[in-house]
Amino acid sequence: MPMAVLQSSLYLLVLLSVIFPVAKSQRNQPMRLRFGKNGEFKILQVADMHYVDGKTTPCEDVPSSQLASCSDLNTTAFLRRMILAENPDFIVFTGDNIFGDDATDAAKSLDAAFAPAIESNIPWAAVLGNHDQESTLSREGVMKHIVGLKNTLSRVNPSDVNAIDGFGNYNLEVGGVQGSAFQNKSVLNLYFLDSGDSSTVPGISGYGWIKSSQQSWFQLTSANLKRAYMRQPLPQKSAAPGLAYFHIPLPEFSRFDTSNYTGVRQEGISSAQVNSGFFTTMVESGDVKAAFIGHDHLNDFCGALNGINLCYAGGFGYHAYGKVGWPRRSRVVVANLEATSNGDWGDVKSIRTWKRLDDEHLTAIDAQVLWSKTFVGGLI
Amino acid sequence: MPMAVLQSSLYLLVLLSVIFPVAKSQRNQPMRLRFGKNGEFKILQVADMHYVDGKTTPCEDVPSSQLASCSDLNTTAFLRRMILAENPDFIVFTGDNIFGDDATDAAKSLDAAFAPAIESNIPWAAVLGNHDQESTLSREGVMKHIVGLKNTLSRVNPSDVNAIDGFGNYNLEVGGVQGSAFQNKSVLNLYFLDSGDSSTVPGISGYGWIKSSQQSWFQLTSANLKRAYMRQPLPQKSAAPGLAYFHIPLPEFSRFDTSNYTGVRQEGISSAQVNSGFFTTMVESGDVKAAFIGHDHLNDFCGALNGINLCYAGGFGYHAYGKVGWPRRSRVVVANLEATSNGDWGDVKSIRTWKRLDDEHLTAIDAQVLWSKTFVGGLI
Numbered sequence: 001m002p003m004a005v006l007q008s009s010l011y012l013l014v015l016l017s018v019i020f021p022v023a024k025s026q027r028n029q030p031m032r033l034r035f036g037k038n039g040e041f042k043i044l045q046v047a048d049m050h051y052v053d054g055k056t057t058p059c060e061d062v063p064s065s066q067l068a069s070c071s072d073l074n075t076t077a078f079l080r081r082m083i084l085a086e087n088p089d090f091i092v093f094t095g096d097n098i099f100g101d102d103a104t105d106a107a108k109s110l111d112a113a114f115a116p117a118i119e120s121n122i123p124w125a126a127v128l129g130n131h132d133q134e135s136t137l138s139r140e141g142v143m144k145h146i147v148g149l150k151n152t153l154s155r156v157n158p159s160d161v162n163a164i165d166g167f168g169n170y171n172l173e174v175g176g177v178q179g180s181a182f183q184n185k186s187v188l189n190l191y192f193l194d195s196g197d198s199s200t201v202p203g204i205s206g207y208g209w210i211k212s213s214q215q216s217w218f219q220l221t222s223a224n225l226k227r228a229y230m231r232q233p234l235p236q237k238s239a240a241p242g243l244a245y246f247h248i249p250l251p252e253f254s255r256f257d258t259s260n261y262t263g264v265r266q267e268g269i270s271s272a273q274v275n276s277g278f279f280t281t282m283v284e285s286g287d288v289k290a291a292f293i294g295h296d297h298l299n300d301f302c303g304a305l306n307g308i309n310l311c312y313a314g315g316f317g318y319h320a321y322g323k324v325g326w327p328r329r330s331r332v333v334v335a336n337l338e339a340t341s342n343g344d345w346g347d348v349k350s351i352r353t354w355k356r357l358d359d360e361h362l363t364a365i366d367a368q369v370l371w372s373k374t375f376v377g378g379l380i
Numbered sequence: 381m382p383m384a385v386l387q388s389s390l391y392l393l394v395l396l397s398v399i400f401p402v403a404k405s406q407r408n409q410p411m412r413l414r415f416g417k418n419g420e421f422k423i424l425q426v427a428d429m430h431y432v433d434g435k436t437t438p439c440e441d442v443p444s445s446q447l448a449s450c451s452d453l454n455t456t457a458f459l460r461r462m463i464l465a466e467n468p469d470f471i472v473f474t475g476d477n478i479f480g481d482d483a484t485d486a487a488k489s490l491d492a493a494f495a496p497a498i499e500s501n502i503p504w505a506a507v508l509g510n511h512d513q514e515s516t517l518s519r520e521g522v523m524k525h526i527v528g529l530k531n532t533l534s535r536v537n538p539s540d541v542n543a544i545d546g547f548g549n550y551n552l553e554v555g556g557v558q559g560s561a562f563q564n565k566s567v568l569n570l571y572f573l574d575s576g577d578s579s580t581v582p583g584i585s586g587y588g589w590i591k592s593s594q595q596s597w598f599q600l601t602s603a604n605l606k607r608a609y610m611r612q613p614l615p616q617k618s619a620a621p622g623l624a625y626f627h628i629p630l631p632e633f634s635r636f637d638t639s640n641y642t643g644v645r646q647e648g649i650s651s652a653q654v655n656s657g658f659f660t661t662m663v664e665s666g667d668v669k670a671a672f673i674g675h676d677h678l679n680d681f682c683g684a685l686n687g688i689n690l691c692y693a694g695g696f697g698y699h700a701y702g703k704v705g706w707p708r709r710s711r712v713v714v715a716n717l718e719a720t721s722n723g724d725w726g727d728v729k730s731i732r733t734w735k736r737l738d739d740e741h742l743t744a745i746d747a748q749v750l751w752s753k754t755f756v757g758g759l760i
Contacts, residue, residue: 201663201664201666202666203663203686203687204663204686209660211664212592212595212596212599212657212661212664213599215592215595215657216592216596219592219593251655252655273686274657274659274660274663274686275631275632275655275657275659275660276657276660276661277592277595277654277655277656277657277658277660277661278657279654279655280589280654280655280656280657281592281656281657283581283583283584283654284581284591284592286581286582306583306584306653306654307582307583
């Protein structure tokens with residue numbers, strides 16, 4: 001008789017895997033990211049480079065006087081300038097890294113797109129957008145190519161790619177200052193997710209979404225990180241703050257009006273047609289303080305809902321639609337540690353953000369506090 | 381170093397549990413529910429009985445002329461009449477079975493509330509609403525008490541209660557006609573979920589929601605049932621249809637207007653403040669054709685969205701708010717099998733629904749087809 005109910009065995013296995021972690025090998029890896037001696041960790045977010053073939057690629061939505069000389073090389077130049085100006089500890093590319101439809105060789109486009117990050121020797125990571133797979137590589141192929149590039153901490157997936165939807169779901173831990181009491185704790189957790197490209201469900205059109213399997217992975221990872229943070233030595237009272245990076249806006253990005261966000265909303269929120277509940281999953285887990293996306297190039301706002309900041313970066317790339325006279329831009333996030341009374345560095349005290357425009361002075365705008373131990377949300 | 385990332389081991393275990401089911405004991409259990417010799421399976425849904433103490437319990441929102449003689453016994457009488465009139469194969473109680481706040485002894489109230497079902501010798505099942513735990517038993521206690529009652533197929537949870545949120549998450553399989561080719565197949569799958577009571581997440585008020593852990597269980601169960609249905613003997617091309625029962629409306633119940641539902645919407649949709657994505661999870665799984673809830677007593681509509689019917693039952697109980705002159709009501713769902721050319725019964729051909737009012741004639745209203753193999757949604 002085909003009684004196919006296996007939940008007893010499954011839940012026992014899940015429970016056992018939580019109680020008795022077996023994959024201890026990762027524990028012996030060195031902390032790949034950590035706060036600097038100044039108690040700071042700075043992340044540069046680059047959204048929607050839409051890279052194609054380099055200097056032969058035309059720009060979109062720039063003043064007509066600049067059209068003739070504008071190409072993907074402007075995107076490259078902007079990225080180099082941002083890296084020089086901010087000297088970040090880490091760079092995150094939140095998808096549509098290449099515009100596959102126009103790219104003749106996906107691997108070459110990816111190599112060129114990420115070249116400034118690679119040259120900088122700063123560790124970097126990327127997730128997929130909805131355009132990355134439109135050229136000569138599949139989504140899996142693009143993510144595998146990215147993972148093979150120099151200095152990247154990107155990963156294809158936590159484990160078996162058949163067990164989780166999408167490509168590019170992984171997390172990174174940011175350790176406390178070397179030599180400080182928190183040197184062996186992840187004091188800031190970064191989550192990366194594949195928000196898909198288009199719906200694959202019959203009868204539902206539009207963009208993709210973060211699936212249950214990815215949310216289960218996120219939830220389990222968050223719970224494990226929290227447990228580790230609250231464990232000896234130096235047990236903490238609650239989870240370390242987390243930041244999430246992906247491409248497509250959650251439906252909850254539509255819940256703001258101009259009274260409760262910083263930045264601009266100049267176009268619609270292009271979410272999936274359905275709400276797969278990842279916002280709620282983040283709220284339940286309780287550690288994520290902000291989610292950073294791209295996708296809608298003309299939106300660059302950041303607003304807080306139920307304790308989580310939902311932040312656009314604004315479009316970065318020149319072969320991507322934009323708005324003439326509205327400069328390409330990039331988002332910076334910086335976390336600062338608490339300076340303890342004995343002169344040591346403690347846990348994360350605050351997380352701030354601002355954006356820089358690709359103008360003569362790389363003008364910084366819209367600085368705001370995303371989270372602090374004593375105050376959540378609001379302007380600086 | 382507290383590298384707490386265990387996903388490799390977890391996903392391997394999950395994968396193994398899917399590939400190599402170990403809990404085979406359930407396969408030897410007899411099919412508890414199956415279609416009748418007439419190729420039909422009929423379910424009576426009872427929403428929001430709000431039972432308290434019996435004849436001393438006052439009624440709400442009934443004509444003043446009936447107030448003196450009206451009590452919980454009217455709820456009992458209505459349930460007996462419905463069972464006699466419809467002679468269902470199965471009865472489902474979708475929560476707020478008792479109104480805990482007013483009940484002096486939860487166990488006694490539960491016993492009295494379900495008594496007509498128990499007396500009828502018809503198998504029945506129940507889920508929890510947001511009021512069941514307000515008396516002398518916790519949510520777990522209420523569900524455990526229910527599971528101990530006669531003729532119920534209710535279960536507390538699939539397995540370890542620590543591994544899944546809530547109490548009363550389980551599924552039931554409905555076999556084909558005894559002696560037919562489908563006698564050993566579950567041709568209709570029933571899912572029961574605990575939609576919670578109030579939010580337990582700091583900073584979020586309002587009602588509860590179906591959590592990720594419950595959705596993962598649902599998703600895995602649905603996938604396993606589909607696999608079994610498409611397996612030898614008599615392998616089918618797609619999943620058997622499914623029906624879901626729980627208490628609190630999903631946010632997607634707000635997506636209808638009068639042009640695209642059958643029934644009435646006389647009050648707001650009292651969903652949780654957040655969308656936890658269970659509607660999307662059901663759409664992804666693809667087998668659930670309708671979800672049946674209660675909670676908002678003055679709504680009794682049923683509308684289709686992305687191939688899934690979202691249906692209220694309308695309030696049943698007399699110690700529950702209602703509307704004077706708008707009769708208490710109950711929803712019936714009937715599934716019919718395909719009669720094959722060789723005189724045998726096949727798989728499910730159609731699923732229909734109607735409601736009956738607690739008036740002199742138990743008037744049937746709002747008959748509609750929820751699903752058929754050849755046509756989805758719409759009026760009869």
